[in-house]
Amino acid sequence: MIDVLYFAWVRERIGLPKEQVETTAATVADLVAELKLREERYAAAFEDISALRVAVDQELCDFDTPLAGAREVAFFPPMTGG
Amino acid sequence: MIDVLYFAWVRERIGLPKEQVETTAATVADLVAELKLREERYAAAFEDISALRVAVDQELCDFDTPLAGAREVAFFPPMTGG
């Protein structure tokens, strides 16, 4: 089980900020592929992956990052701090 | 008559902050040459002209600046503001 978090418009499109996901996905990209198959709102949120950023266990990383041992994956648009 | 001002160690070496000078010097360099002939303390202050800066009528300028119409000439070391 992995905690999957969504922020900003990703959260709004999917309609929830956080959920627990039962997955055997090897990488972030695999997890995205699984989520997209779930429902239209997931497919919409993950439609253009280049518009998204991902953090595994609160560290920014790439979509090909392995999920072995990961507890938390977060998806969000490019950050706008400052 | 020109007001001649001295600041920082130039003022200390010459021993006064300001004086009126009767001169027909055409340029700042000519004025310096005249002042150096006056007394040892002037010669000491103006010994190394590359260590000095000059302002004519409160504008930084070069030593070859003409003095025609000038009311005020100031000599001082490189500035240390901030």
Place this chain on the structure above:
Amino acid sequence: MTVRVQQAAFDLGAEVQDFATRQTQAGAVVNFTGIVRDTAAGDLDRMEIEHYPGMTESALAAIDAEAIKRWELKDSLIIHRFGILRPNEMIMMVATAAPHRVDAFEAAQYLMDYLKSRAPFWKKEFTKDGAEWVEAKLADEDALQKW
């Protein structure tokens, strides 16, 4: 070397005064403050800033640690707010203290450049016409290249 992520407003004057007066080794102090600006149309009701609790703090601490490694800093401070902010409210501030001004300036710019694009904050602007997420600027991403 201090990072604060908070919903409450901060007192810029008091923070800057306190930061500058507690320095004993640094003659140069730089501060940057970000303020909510109205839209071009002048109709901004509010900005809402969302963040990623936990990651926000660790991302800011990592950016701060990198700045301390790269420049001779004696002290640093990052304060960033989240939640609802109205026009003219202060969003965030960074402060740096160094023996020389170049270090204080460059470190503050570095903190700002990274904080813009690598700290998990997202801004949404609310006007009478609706709400829009603020889009990240390409120029902000490009700014990271110079470090």
Place this chain on the structure above:
Amino acid sequence: MTVRVQQAAFDLGAEVQDFATRQTQAGAVVNFTGIVRDTAAGDLDRMEIEHYPGMTESALAAIDAEAIKRWELKDSLIIHRFGILRPNEMIMMVATAAPHRVDAFEAAQYLMDYLKSRAPFWKKEFTKDGAEWVEAKLADEDALQKW
């Protein structure tokens, strides 16, 4: 767009707070503050700052005007003290306000670089061993080349 040359101390916190809160067009505010640092030996009694009344004000105004020409500034402030200053006293500050952070940062650095080498101030340090004029640094002169 405000230049103050004064003997009296200034209230950094109040100045920065006032400067930032009076901005309505600028989301980015940068402040630099210079503080009297002790000597390496830790024996500084005081610093005396001499200046050239009249020229000081016009030189600072000219530097400020040039910054306003080069960057999109909505406001600026320069305060510089003269007279006797003790360790940890604030010598001077500049503040800049701009719509974008790059302008606020660069303009503040420009003001500082020019103020260091082109504003008629001279510093003298007094320790128990005597007094010495602070020498201008080559690095400060070189800093002007980049603008």
